[in-house]
Amino acid sequence: MINIEIIGNENESNTNLLRRFTKRVRSSGVIKKVRAIRYKLRDASKYTKKKQALRSIKRKTEIEKLIRLGKLPDNRSGEKQNIDA
Known part of the structure; x- marks a missing residue:
């Protein structure tokens, strides 16, 4: 980062000093x-990407297992089931 330092003159007012400082910062x-770069996120490391991929694969297999056992409804087709029927 750049440090900007402004030294005031003897007879310079505070407002003039502040104006000079803001001008220097802006320039x-x-x-x-x-x-x-305020909201920029760092790139994930290979280790964290691999960890996330393994976690999602594990979760997907658990859900498929529960669907096969009949403990979860099979609504992978994207259609909503009618509860009232």
């Missing part, structure tokens, strides 16, 4: 850069 592009 340096610090705020623009920080706003651009």
Whole structure:
């Protein structure tokens, strides 16, 4: 990161000092850069990707097993079942 330092002159008012500081910050592009990366997430490592994939495979096999045993309804077709019927 860039540190911006402004030293006030003897007879300079606080508002003028603040205006000079904001002008320097704006021209340096610090705020623009920080706003651009504000919500950026880091790339997941190979280990975490593999872990997530294994977890989803395990969950999928558990659900298929429960469907075969009849403990879960088979609604994989995407159609909603009518409960009132």
